[in-house]
Amino acid sequence: MEKHFSLDESPTFRMLELDEVDSTNNYLRQLDMPDDRRMTLVTAEYQTGGRGAGTNRWESAKGENLLFSLRVMPSALPVARMFAISEAAALAVLYSLEAVSGETAFTVKWPNDIYYGDSKVAGILIENDLMGSKVKSSVIGIGINVNQRRFVSDAPNPRSLADIVGHDVERRSVLEAFMDRIALSLKQIDEGKEEALDALHSNYRKHLYRFAEKHKYRDEMGVFCATLIDVEPSGHLVLMADDGKRRRYEFKEVKYIL
Numbered sequence: 669m670e671k672h673f674s675l676d677e678s679p680t681f682r683m684l685e686l687d688e689v690d691s692t693n694n695y696l697r698q699l700d701m702p703d704d705r706r707m708t709l710v711t712a713e714y715q716t717g718g719r720g721a722g723t724n725r726w727e728s729a730k731g732e733n734l735l736f737s738l739r740v741m742p743s744a745l746p747v748a749r750m751f752a753i754s755e756a757a758a759l760a761v762l763y764s765l766e767a768v769s770g771e772t773a774f775t776v777k778w779p780n781d782i783y784y785g786d787s788k789v790a791g792i793l794i795e796n797d798l799m800g801s802k803v804k805s806s807v808i809g810i811g812i813n814v815n816q817r818r819f820v821s822d823a824p825n826p827r828s829l830a831d832i833v834g835h836d837v838e839r840r841s842v843l844e845a846f847m848d849r850i851a852l853s854l855k856q857i858d859e860g861k862e863e864a865l866d867a868l869h870s871n872y873r874k875h876l877y878r879f880a881e882k883h884k885y886r887d888e889m890g891v892f893c894a895t896l897i898d899v900e901p902s903g904h905l906v907l908m909a910d911d912g913k914r915r916r917y918e919f920k921e922v923k924y925i926l
């Protein structure tokens with residue numbers, strides 16, 4: 669695979685490798701560099717308070733997986749298209765897993781979990797800072813289950829890359845493949861071309877978990893059967909319920925029943 673990105677320090681990139689931290693997202697958000705437009709990557713071997721979506725915790729045994737956060741400062745990304753960051757991150761994780769494993773059965777469970785079959789291999793927590801109608805900075809926090817074989821938390825369906833391929837995997841090669849891919853997408857996002865955002869979105873839609881399939885979901889009204897028919901550029905999930913009605917959701921308004 670041809671490389672476009674190196675993890676070496678440069679005028680546009682810096683990397684901090686930590687042994688232990690509460691959360692790489694917290695660490696990066698507290699690092700005060702308001703005018704520094706470089707991409708900053710923080711990795712950790714262990715998090716004492718790794719955060720998942722909402723109030724969830726993120727489990728990761730020391731030194732076995734990838735835990736990192738990348739801060740980017742898009743120059744002209746409208747808030748209305750900020751879901752593009754989520755799409756770019758999910759696709760970059762998916763491609764890095766494909767590149768390192770040779771497997772192609774990874775999918776993106778809306779909005780940005782990475783799945784293999786019905787198991788979760790990676791999770792993404794994005795925290796955006798807005799200024800007016802633009803995204804000022806975005807902290808993209810990623811946990812990839814690389815070599816951990818046993819999970820003890822109550823997370824329903826974790827699985828690691830090593831478990832999928834049957835041997836341990838070099839973590840840095842996954843990180844490099846991720847950075848290579850996301851740097852390319854972020855450059856396109858930064859150029860602000862509508863076509864690039866549309867291409868990213870259509871690529872994201874192609875990799876969706878359970879796309880066009882009928883499954884059970886739960887919303888505030890209860891359990892229902894529906895077909896996933898779309899994710900809009902805004903990030904809303906659109907389901908076609910069995911009663912023929914379209915239902916449109918924001919993150920956390922609906923749950924997949926696995």
Ligand code: BTN
Nearest residue numbers: 691718719720721791792809811
């Ligand atoms: C989820 O699927 O619930 C999101 C998980 C995100 C976990 C990563 S690990 C690195 C970064 N630091 C955190 O505290 N969380 C994210």
